[in-house]
Amino acid sequence: MTSEQNAQGTFVSEKISKIRWQHEPFSETKTFLTGSWDNPYNKITYWTFQTNEDDESYPVVVTSFSVCGDVTELQFISKDFFVASSSEGTVKILQIQSDPYSQFKEHITWKNIHRFSTEETAPCTAFSTFEQDIVSVGEDGRINLLTAQQKEVVRTIDNADSCSLCSVDFLRHNEILTGNNRGHMKIWDLRNDQQKPVSFMLSDQTTMMPILTG
Template identity: 75%
Template sequence: MGENIQGSFVSEKISKIRWKHEDFTEAKTFLTGSWDNPVNKITYWTFETNEDNETYPAVISSHAFLGDVTELKFISKDFFVASSSLGSVRLLQIQENPYAQFKEHMSWDFIHNFKTGDYASCTALSTFEQDIVSVGEDGRINLLTARQKKPVRTIENADSCSLYCVDFLRHSEILTGNLRGHMKVWDLRNDQDIPATTFMLSEQLKTEAVSIAHHPTQRHIVVAGGGDGSLTVWDLRHNTYPISQLNAHARSVSEILFHPDRPENLFTCSVSGELWHWNNAQKTKMKLDSIDSHWLNTIGANGKVSVVSLCTAMHKPINSIDIDRSTLLFGCDNEAIYVVKDIIV
């Protein structure tokens, strides 16, 4: 491990890790979700300093959680949603006063299930302001809002196989990816339960779509990760043919993350234990609004994209990443959380 990486053993496998972003100041607290325990936890962390002036993560509060934590997403400064492998979604608040604790405001119980009555894992969720969309192993899409208990809409048979990832492209449009590598754009203004567009993650390789991320300011630029470790990039304004496709990680892509303020920087982590930083900043500082500087479309051709490994490959999957300014967090199946400082973005 490099000098800028600090690991802390936490005695549980970490499935999700998320900064709690502050207004105009550097984030100092974060959330983790665990998996593979009889009772899992969502834990709220801060950083403390020891006698040697070294900072280390310290638990502020924790909350018992039924099932594996499959996603954590903040919808405001203090409110976040968490999804479960038992098919439920919960809306929680971090209450800071008088001491930090979790308060559950809403619970959408077992909204993913199989026709046999068994639970189906809620595999992913995405948020747009107060709106939430969840997908699951049951091929169902649920549209929720933090304002009410009853789901706004359920697309019962959205897919004939498991849905693994979902992303809000805009308030009225979502993108889903499934076990067979089918990508579907759904126009939520359409009352009919049929996708507006369907295309493949890869025409050459049949692999599942396991993660999606959109460019922070240009949501039509989308990157998807495959179960085979591949990365695929689309500009959904023009067509559904990928503008770039590359073999990346040795195994499935766990998460993809654009830097929120400097989106020429992309971060990916993998079940293979790899954590990579991709940078497409040009000497001319061309950004994605230039027609010929699509993300990653020149990789391998003229070396415009640099790829840096941020840590030595772990022997266990890296499941989740999040970044605030130049500090990146990641959670791993080796029961540790890591802080990577001073990333050049």
């Protein structure tokens, strides 16, 4: 960064949990999303940059969307569509519309898909996307496979872990990697009908151990 470049900011009276840039093919992006947490009322906010009289750029709010619970993750699946999860165990697909003015449109809501055995809602701690497919994990140790093409949950793996799952990622279209809060990682083959991972490892191990499913 040269001495002529300055960082610009805007004060926000809320705690920010996530920030994601909007995809802008073939051009420099100037818009992004933020999600808040631990506030009386949380929200997803859409931002853009404006330039003042001194030719300085600074972020300004375009529109916002109220969320029950904390925003735990945000990810774009296309230029205008993104996925959001919350501590209330819910996952949503929303669209950023610009006609006639910028606003959020809710397309699909998978409500309370993470919940404890007591039926209390469990936080959705993370999710990952692969094109139109979404896989979510939560404090209930459950894995949910979703798709932007239908409102029903495609598949649920109950009791995928005995403790909270805190991360998930697609390795390829049919395989995912999950991690729990004890440092255990598991690989799951989504083509497999069994409710068991194909391999697992500890955080201090360098080789995977296959799961024998006789």
